[in-house]
Amino acid sequence: MLKGEQGYLEILKELVDKAESKGFRDVRDGHKRCSLFGRQLRFNLEESFPLMTHKKVFVRGAFEELMWMLRGQTDNQILKDKNVHIWDLWEGQIDPNNPTELGKIYGDLWRNFGYVAGEYVLTDRNGRDIYEDCLDGFDQIEWVKNEIKTNPSSSRMLVSGWNPQVSTTTPKEAVLPCCHVLFQFFVEDGKLSCQLYQRSGDFVVGNSLNIVFYSLLTHLMAQQCDLDVGEFIITFGDVHLYSDQLEMAKEILTRPTYDFPQIKINKAKDLYSYEWSDIEILNYVSGDKISIPVAK
Numbered sequence: 001m002l003k004g005e006q007g008y009l010e011i012l013k014e015l016v017d018k019a020e021s022k023g024f025r026d027v028r029d030g031h032k033r034c035s036l037f038g039r040q041l042r043f044n045l046e047e048s049f050p051l052m053t054h055k056k057v058f059v060r061g062a063f064e065e066l067m068w069m070l071r072g073q074t075d076n077q078i079l080k081d082k083n084v085h086i087w088d089l090w091e092g093q094i095d096p097n098n099p100t101e102l103g104k105i106y107g108d109l110w111r112n113f114g115y116v117a118g119e120y121v122l123t124d125r126n127g128r129d130i131y132e133d134c135l136d137g138f139d140q141i142e143w144v145k146n147e148i149k150t151n152p153s154s155s156r157m158l159v160s161g162w163n164p165q166v167s168t169t170t171p172k173e174a175v176l177p178c179c180h181v182l183f184q185f186f187v188e189d190g191k192l193s194c195q196l197y198q199r200s201g202d203f204v205v206g207n208s209l210n211i212v213f214y215s216l217l218t219h220l221m222a223q224q225c226d227l228d229v230g231e232f233i234i235t236f237g238d239v240h241l242y243s244d245q246l247e248m249a250k251e252i253l254t255r256p257t258y259d260f261p262q263i264k265i266n267k268a269k270d271l272y273s274y275e276w277s278d279i280e281i282l283n284y285v286s287g288d289k290i291s292i293p294v295a296k
Contacts, residue, residue, distance in 0.1 A: 032243040045229035048260035072111030090175040103174040112137035152187035191230035192222040
């Protein structure tokens, strides 16, 4: 059982060892990567907040991306206005009149899954939901929050980010099929835990942020449901390292690590009203920031 930052580094070492012994294989768009299939990491949220320490992690970016998705937003301009550029590489694929629109990705699938309106209605750049005219979709976030509150022993408290129809349509309705296929909540002894299944994980670049993202989500959801936090568990399908990330991955394995920090959160009026000023990270010590190539 792999836990914490040391578990993360063990998977990274396994990737590096495999890449050096077996090399990389061609995937898409000229990229080469080395993959492992079926790995898992666990983090005890009661003890600390899992913010990797071998490098400085962009916590605010993960928070703003989380709130953008929870609010059902899909226009990247909203993130850019907050100086968050996680999604910039994927612009210009959906609507030529609005190049920052990313289509039926996480926020849309979480808050309005499966709607079949004749015209795709979007979220405006001021962050207002403007799909009221086509609300025949399903709000998974509100549903799962209500289940946690009213039926906490349920084994059905999950949110799906995988819509096979959207993922395979031509022309594209989403800039990419969601990597975070589903997440599930579990309540026991007054504690909320969350498990994410991630079909595809860029381990060096993305997964440090993914861990922060879903740990934050677990904290916010627990707070809104008057629960404590338990564990965050991330289960990977294809977890991989790209060929142009190998040397940086080897450097990461030489870096020191430190204790995870703590987190303090001011309770907002609802799940969708948190601001970055409500979040305080305490005693975060880390190595320097790392710039690593991102594969589109």
